[in-house]
Amino acid sequence: MTEKYLAQPDLGFIAQVRGLGGETLKKCYQCATCSVACPIAPENSPFPRKEMIAASWGLKDRLIKSADIWLCHQCGDCTDLCPRGAAPGDVLSAIRSVAITEYAQPKFLANAVNDPKKLPLLIGIPAIWFALLALITVYGKETMTSIFNVFGISWSHAHEGAEHVIAQADFFSTWFVDLTFVPIATAVVIIFILSLKRFLTDIHENAVLEGKTDKTSLDYKALFQALVRVIPMVLKHDKFNECESNKDRATPHMMVLYSFIGLFIVTSIGFVLLYIAQMPGPYSQLSPMKWLANISGVALVIGSGLMIKNRLDKKEEQKTYYKDWFILGVVFSLGLTGMLTEMARLAHMAYVSYFFYFLHLIAIFNLFAFLPFSKMAHLVYRLTAVAYAEYGNRK
């Protein structure tokens, strides 16, 4: 029996998708070349042809609840072959941006990340906050020491007895930095847990409705096992490498991914050294931790720099939108300011190093605080969707 589907077009959604890079969605005349060309599309109900028609009809619910939109790597193979000059890869990317905005709450933060007019606020608020913390660190040392003494905690985390050493903690108290970022990180984790719970329920419902899975219910244990199975594939970028048009994007993408993993390990070790082993930095350049930090920092600068270069080189074929520039800018600034902080410190330029560290903190703030709302969230949604596809036997 033919399935009947009552279409309820959402005109606002069509406008949103067009504004986020999917302006070609109305060009599609359903020839299906793209679904044949896509190296990643499963045989059972392939994409992106059906997504193109759903987008042009404004079927928001159907699209943002589909795991398929996250399986696409925006390689552009389909776009290159489309006889109508539509860009299905860009349309799917725009739909993913709408999905991120829909799943992550509070929504005003998601809207702020996608609105260039809000950029001065996104930079200005953390800039004022960290400038204030620097003032208190430098001029309120005695007051803060007495307050912390009441709780039996040492205020200073700076290199006691080694006056020639430049330490960021002298200018931005480590306590202040961690008391800013730990609550932000906690909020980010909670936002992701709540968003992913809704996301998983929705993509499962959609997969059952469209006959894309043989599972009737969500088994979280089996889903977790599927996640473990797909992680090596994601780390090796296997799917990315199946694409032809933008193969050169895989290496910078991997460099950025691995540098974030390296920096996460370094930050975790630093936390343990500072708060458990009571060993404040700066640490020796010869320590393995510093090696990992420096290699990760350089990889982050080179990887994100190459991503920016790729976008600039291909600006005719692959349009880049504000949402892309925002996250590329944040990631590149994060790596660059981190490395410049370190270089200025080693060159004994204390105030130059503090200044770069100030910029570095603003970049970290923008990366962390807006993680569930920016394009960076695709890491989490895509990994979840890929794990779900594995769990649901989407072949």
Ligand code: SF4
């Ligand atoms: S190849 Fe182009 S015209 Fe054909 S279905 Fe895909 S998007 Fe539409």
Ligand code: SF4
């Ligand atoms: S951009 Fe690449 S992965 Fe995405 S639908 Fe097109 S061909 Fe498939």
